[in-house]
Amino acid sequence: xxxxxxxxxxxxxxxxxxxxxxxxxxxxxxxxxxxxxxxxxxxxxxxxxxxxxxxxxxxxxxxxxxxxxxxxxxxxxxxxxxxxxxxxxxxxxxxxxxxxxxxx
Amino acid sequence: xxxxxxxxxxxxxxxxxxxxxxxxxxxxxxxxxxxxxxxxxxxxxxxxxxxxxxxxxxxxxxxxxxxxxxxxxxxxxxxxxxxxxxxxxxxxxxxxxxxxxxxxxxxxxxxxxxxxxxxxxxxxxxxxxxxxxxxxxxxxxxxxxxxxxxxxxxxxxxxxxxxxxxxxxxxxxxxxxxxxxxxxxxxxxxxxxxxxxxxxxxxxxxxxxxxxxxxxxxxxxxxxxxxxxxxxxxxxxxxxxxxxxxxxxxxxxxxxxxxxxxxxxxxxxxxxxxxxxxxxxxxxxxxxxxxxxxxxxxxxxxxxxxxxxxxxxxxxxxxxx
Amino acid sequence: xxxxxxxxxxxxxxxxxxxxxxxxxxxxxxxxxxxxxxxxxxxxxxxxxxxxxxxxxxxxxxxxxxxxxxxxxxxxxxxxxxxxxxxxxxxxxxxxxxx
Numbered sequence: 001x002x003x004x005x006x007x008x009x010x011x012x013x014x015x016x017x018x019x020x021x022x023x024x025x026x027x028x029x030x031x032x033x034x035x036x037x038x039x040x041x042x043x044x045x046x047x048x049x050x051x052x053x054x055x056x057x058x059x060x061x062x063x064x065x066x067x068x069x070x071x072x073x074x075x076x077x078x079x080x081x082x083x084x085x086x087x088x089x090x091x092x093x094x095x096x097x098x099x100x101x102x103x104x
Numbered sequence: 105x106x107x108x109x110x111x112x113x114x115x116x117x118x119x120x121x122x123x124x125x126x127x128x129x130x131x132x133x134x135x136x137x138x139x140x141x142x143x144x145x146x147x148x149x150x151x152x153x154x155x156x157x158x159x160x161x162x163x164x165x166x167x168x169x170x171x172x173x174x175x176x177x178x179x180x181x182x183x184x185x186x187x188x189x190x191x192x193x194x195x196x197x198x199x200x201x202x203x204x205x206x207x208x209x210x211x212x213x214x215x216x217x218x219x220x221x222x223x224x225x226x227x228x229x230x231x232x233x234x235x236x237x238x239x240x241x242x243x244x245x246x247x248x249x250x251x252x253x254x255x256x257x258x259x260x261x262x263x264x265x266x267x268x269x270x271x272x273x274x275x276x277x278x279x280x281x282x283x284x285x286x287x288x289x290x291x292x293x294x295x296x297x298x299x300x301x302x303x304x305x306x307x308x309x310x311x312x313x314x315x316x317x318x319x320x321x322x323x324x325x326x327x328x329x330x331x332x333x334x335x336x337x338x339x340x341x342x343x344x345x346x347x348x349x350x351x352x353x354x355x356x357x358x359x360x361x362x363x364x365x366x367x368x369x370x371x372x373x374x375x376x377x378x379x380x381x382x383x384x385x386x387x388x389x390x391x392x393x394x395x396x397x398x399x400x401x402x403x404x405x406x407x408x409x410x411x412x413x414x415x416x417x418x419x420x421x422x423x424x425x
Numbered sequence: 426x427x428x429x430x431x432x433x434x435x436x437x438x439x440x441x442x443x444x445x446x447x448x449x450x451x452x453x454x455x456x457x458x459x460x461x462x463x464x465x466x467x468x469x470x471x472x473x474x475x476x477x478x479x480x481x482x483x484x485x486x487x488x489x490x491x492x493x494x495x496x497x498x499x500x501x502x503x504x505x506x507x508x509x510x511x512x513x514x515x516x517x518x519x520x521x522x523x524x
Contacts, residue, residue, distance in 0.1 A: 003116050007157060008227045010120035014127050016220040021131035023212050029136055029182065033143055036174060037127050040150055043162070045227070051157050052234050058158045059236035060253035064262060067165045067254070067328055068269045071405070074169050074177070075276030078412040081181040082280045088185060089286075295512065301505040308498075 007048035014041035026095045028084040032077060039073040116156060123149050134197055136186075140178045147171025160324035161254045164316075168332035173409055176339050180413060184286050249390025251322040258326065259394045263383040267372065270365040270401060273408045277361065280412060287416030294345045302344035309337035317402050321391070327398035331405025338410025353418035357407070364404025367397055429481055436478030443471030456522035457514045465507045469500055 014037060021034035043066040050062035088094045126149060130142035147170045154163035241253050241261070248256035258266055294302075313333040320326030348357070371393060372383045379386065385393050450463025476492045483489050 002232060003112070004157065005228060006116055006120060007153060009224055010123055012220050012223045012227065013124050016216045017124070017127055017131065020212055020216050029178070029185065030131065030139070033139060033178070034131055036143065037131065037146070040147070040170065044150070044153060047154060047157050047159050047162060049230065050236065052232060053236065053238055054233040056235070056238060057253070059238040060241050060257045061237045061262070063159050063162050063254045064257040066162050067258065068265055070165050070170050071269055071328055072272050074174050074409070075273050075412070077174055078177055079276045079279045081177060082283050082286065082415065085181060085184055085286045086283050094185060297505050297508045301501070304501070
C-alpha cells in the first residue's frame with residue numbers, strides 16, 4: 001500500500017465522519033461545517049488517487065478539478081451562511097423546524 | 105533508504121490521524137467558536153497533506169481559500185448569529201442534539217460504517233499504478249501556451265469548467281445580495297495595530313497576488329491563488345474598518361465583478377466565430393489569451409470573495425440598496 | 426555528508442525544538458496572555474532557525490530573499506495578531522493569572 005492509498009483511506013474516514021455530523025446535528029452552522037469537511041475529504045480522495053503515477057509527476061486533471069471544487073465550496077458556504085442568517089432572523093433559532101418538535 | 109521510508113510513513117500516518125482527530129473534534133465540540141478554530145486548523149493540516157501528495161497548487165488554494173477565507177466567512181457568520189455572546193466571552197455554546205431512542209442513535213453509525221467499509225474496499229481494489237491523463241497533458245503541454253500543467257488544464261484544456269466556475273462565484277454573490285445581505289458592522293474604531301497592519305500588508309498582498317498570477321504560468325500558482333490573496337487583502341481592509349466610497353460601489357464595482365466571467369464569455373464567443381470551436385485557443389496566441397483571462401479572473405475572484413465576506417448589499421448615492 | 430548538510434540538519438532540528446517548546450507552552454500555561462507569549466516568541470525563533478537551515482540549501486540568492494521575507498511577514502503577522510488577541514481578551518474581561 002503506497003502513500004496515496006493511505007491518504008485515500010483517510011479521506012474516506014473523513015467523509016464518513018462528516019456525513020454522520022451532517023445527519024445528526026440540528027444546528028445549521030454545524031451542518032455547514034460538516035459539509036465543508038465532506039468537500040475536503042472528497043478532494044483528498046481525488047488528489048490521493050491522482051498520485052498513483054509511478055515516479056512520474058502526478059496527474060494534473062484531478063488537481064485542476066479540486067481547485068475548482070475548493071472555489072465552488074467557498075461560494076456555496078457563503079450562500080449557505082447567508083441563508084442560515086436569514087432563517088435565524090425569521091424564526092429565531094438556527095435550526096430547521098422538526099416535525100416532532102412542532103407537534104409539541 | 106529503509107529509514108527514510110519509515111519516517112515518511114510515520115509522518116503520513118500522524119498527519120492522517122491528526123486530520124481525522126481534528127475533524128472529529130471540530131464536528132463534536134459544543135462551543136461553536138472553538139469548532140470554527142479547529143476547522144481552520146484542519147484546513148491548514150489539509151494544505152500539508154496536499155504538499156505530501158505533490159499538489160502544490162492545490163495546497164496554495166486550500167491554505168488561502170479553504171482554511172483562510174472559509175474560516176473568515178464562518179467567523180463573520182457566527183458574530184452575526186450571536187452578536188452578544190461573541191462580544192462578551194467568545195464562547196458560543198450550542199448544544200449538540202442527540203436523536204431519541206437507541207435505534208435512531210446507532211442506525212446512522214452502523215450504516216456509515218458499512219458505507220465506509222464498502223468505499224475502502226473499492227479504493228483498495230483500484231490498480232496501484234495508473235497514468236490517468238498525465239500522458240496526454242504532458243504531450244500537449246507545448247501547444248497550451250504555459251509550462252505549468254495545472255494551469256494548462258485549468259485555463260486551456262478544461263477552460264469550459266473554469267468559465268462555469270466563475271459564473272458560480274458570481275451567482276453566489278448575486279444570491280447573497282438578493283437575500284438582502286447582512287452587513288458586517290463595526291462597533292469601535294480599529295486600534296493602531298490593526299490600522300498599521302492593514303496599511304503595511306495590503307500593498308504587499310497586492311504585489312504577492314500579481315507575482316502569483318505571473319508565476320502561475322511556469323510554477324505553482326495561478327489565477328485562483330492570486331484571487332484568493334486579493335480577497336484576503338479585501339477582508340483585511342474590511343476588518344480594519346475601511347468601507348469603499350459610495351461612488352465606487354455602483355458601476356465600477358459591478359464592472360470589475362463581471363470582468364472575469366465576462367472576459368471568458370467574450371473570448372469564447374470570439375473564438376467560436378473565428379475558429380469554429382468554443383474556447384479553442386490558437387497555439388500562437390494561447391499564452392497571451394491565458395494571461396488576459398487569468399488577470400480578469402484574479403480581479404473578479406478577489407472582489408467577489410471580499411464582497412461575500414462583507415455580506416451587505418452595495419448602496420447607491422441615494423442611500424438605497 | 427557535507428558540512429553544509431550537517432549544519433542545515435542542526436538548524437532544522439533546533440527550530441523544531443523551539444516549536445515543540447512553544448506548543449508545550451500553549452498546552453500547559455494557565456491563561457491566554459502567557460500562552461500568547463510562549464507561542465509568538467518560541468515560534469518566531471523556531472521559524473527563523475528553520476529558515477536559516479533552508480537558506481543553506483537554497484539554490485540562489487532570490488530564494489534566500491524569499492525565505493527572509495516569509496520570516497519577516499510571519500513575525501509581523503504573529504506580533505500583530507498576538508496584540509489583537511490580547512487586547513480582545515482584555516476587553517472581554519479575561520483576567521491575568523496570578524498565582
